[in-house]
Amino acid sequence: MAGKVDVLIGLQWGDEGKGKIVDCLSPQYNVIARFQGGPNAGHTLEFEGKKFVLHTIPSGIFQQNVLNFVGNGIVVDPVVFKQEIINLEPNCPWIYKNLIISRHAHIILPTHRLLDAAYEQAKGAHKIGSTLKGIGPAYTDKISRQGIRVGDLFRSNFKDLYKNLVAKHLSLLKLLNFDTKISDLEQEFFDACEIFKKFQLTDSNIFIQEQLSKNKKILAEGAQGSMLDIDFGSYPYVTSSNTISPGASIGLGISPQQIGNVIGIFKAYCTRVGNGPFPTELNDNTGEILRKLGHEFGSTTGRPRRCGWLDLVALKYAIQINGVNQLIITKSDVLTNFDEIKVAVEYKTKYSNIQHIPFNFDEITEPIYKSFKGWKTNIKNIKQKEQIPQELLTFINFIEDYSKIPIKIISVGPDRNENIWI
Numbered sequence: 001m002a003g004k005v006d007v008l009i010g011l012q013w014g015d016e017g018k019g020k021i022v023d024c025l026s027p028q029y030n031v032i033a034r035f036q037g038g039p040n041a042g043h044t045l046e047f048e049g050k051k052f053v054l055h056t057i058p059s060g061i062f063q064q065n066v067l068n069f070v071g072n073g074i075v076v077d078p079v080v081f082k083q084e085i086i087n088l089e090p091n092c093p094w095i096y097k098n099l100i101i102s103r104h105a106h107i108i109l110p111t112h113r114l115l116d117a118a119y120e121q122a123k124g125a126h127k128i129g130s131t132l133k134g135i136g137p138a139y140t141d142k143i144s145r146q147g148i149r150v151g152d153l154f155r156s157n158f159k160d161l162y163k164n165l166v167a168k169h170l171s172l173l174k175l176l177n178f179d180t181k182i183s184d185l186e187q188e189f190f191d192a193c194e195i196f197k198k199f200q201l202t203d204s205n206i207f208i209q210e211q212l213s214k215n216k217k218i219l220a221e222g223a224q225g226s227m228l229d230i231d232f233g234s235y236p237y238v239t240s241s242n243t244i245s246p247g248a249s250i251g252l253g254i255s256p257q258q259i260g261n262v263i264g265i266f267k268a269y270c271t272r273v274g275n276g277p278f279p280t281e282l283n284d285n286t287g288e289i290l291r292k293l294g295h296e297f298g299s300t301t302g303r304p305r306r307c308g309w310l311d312l313v314a315l316k317y318a319i320q321i322n323g324v325n326q327l328i329i330t331k332s333d334v335l336t337n338f339d340e341i342k343v344a345v346e347y348k349t350k351y352s353n354i355q356h357i358p359f360n361f362d363e364i365t366e367p368i369y370k371s372f373k374g375w376k377t378n379i380k381n382i383k384q385k386e387q388i389p390q391e392l393l394t395f396i397n398f399i400e401d402y403s404k405i406p407i408k409i410i411s412v413g414p415d416r417n418e419n420i421w422i
Contacts, residue, residue, distance in 0.1 A: 004260030005218045007245045010225035011264045011318040013272040017330035017411060019043025021265055022059035022221045024416050030216035031067045032060030035251030036241040037223035038075035040131040042299025046414045053299045056081050058221050064094050072104035072204040073251020075138040078192035085195060102204040103151030110185035111169035112137040118178035128237055129274020131301050139240040150201060153193050205253030220248040226318035234361060237276025245322040264324035266315055268332040271305040273298045277361030280308035280344050294334040310343040312402050317357045319403055330411035333380050342369040380413045385422055
């Protein structure tokens with residue numbers, strides 16, 4: 001019987017610690033595969049005193065015996081990708097052998113980045129809070145059936161495809177009264193495109209199905225978070241791809257029946273980068289303390305993250321739409337010094353209290369919290385469940401009871417070895 005693809009998904013607004021956890025889990029797998037998003041992702045890994053931030057490349061790349069796959073659902077910026085390779089090569093000399101790229105992945109052009117900035121500028125006070133990496137415009141071209149794919153880079157008419165699409169972009173930029181000087185950007189882009197000649201290119205479905213037929217274990221690595229999903233997130237303040245587990249089917253070429261475990265990852269509190277609803281946001285000293293202790297600044301943008309208490313209503317919603325059957329909690333160590341810790345269990349609206357995500361987040365007047373006593377104990381060196389302080393256990397048990405899903409790993413620090421495996 002052929003194997004299945006496990007999927008690891010962020011359950012909040014991104015930045016849940018997916019990179020670290022994928023790195024920890026990757027020795028258990030033969031293949032780590034990214035299936036959506038692009039260089040708007042910032043997956044941070046720390047080990048042996050070093051820190052790495054991955055944007056396009058899957059987080060299993062530091063394991064020499066693990067293949068890493070960039071699936072068809074990804075949008076790739078050649079310039080960012082090339083720099084990422086240059087940064088990783090000294091620590092991953094096997095990268096040209098272990099990294100495989102789908103020909104069907106779409107390419108981010110320099111003008112996609114310009115359009116991203118132009119659209120944000122045009123929105124004024126109502127801007128989304130885009131990372132300005134060209135993600136949305138690249139997916140727009142994909143959906144409108146005029147995008148350029150990795151496989152097109154090697155076609156004889158690539159330059160014509162490029163010129164035709166860029167001409168359309170320049171017309172839009174002119175309408176938006178946006179600076180359109182692209183000559184320097186183009187040279188860097190074309191130089192970077194040469195990097196793809198060093199890698200094995202394949203078709204997603206052929207590669208993944210071949211691995212499954214050999215009973216290889218595959219982990220699909222999600223990017224961003226479930227509350228940023230284009231269909232089920234806090235629209236329109238969302239990303240441009242399906243960040244939930246069914247997105248792995250489309251972004252890798254697998255059927256729903258081929259998905260195995262769905263592993264959901266969340267922080268012990270909540271953060272969000274950019275604009276959009278955030279029911280438990282703390283615009284006070286407590287929020288500042290969370291930001292400082294958790295080093296909550298965007299891995300991709302460097303922007304300070306908005307911080308707030310854990311939202312169990314949103315978490316349960318994300319668990320349901322993903323079909324999560326295992327949970328991983330990260331950054332519980334950040335809450336160590338708090339006397340009191342809160343979690344949202346309901347939302348108050350004008351008419352009643354609710355335990356679901358409303359169509360319009362503006363209906364929420366305030367969250368209703370349950371309070372817990374803090375553990376006030378350094379937990380970073382704990383490895384066994386028996387060593388966990390009772391206050392943290394009470395916190396963990398409540399989340400499990402509320403969500404009806406078991407927590408399998410408690411991350412207690414940024415390093416790959418700072419985990420409690422339950």
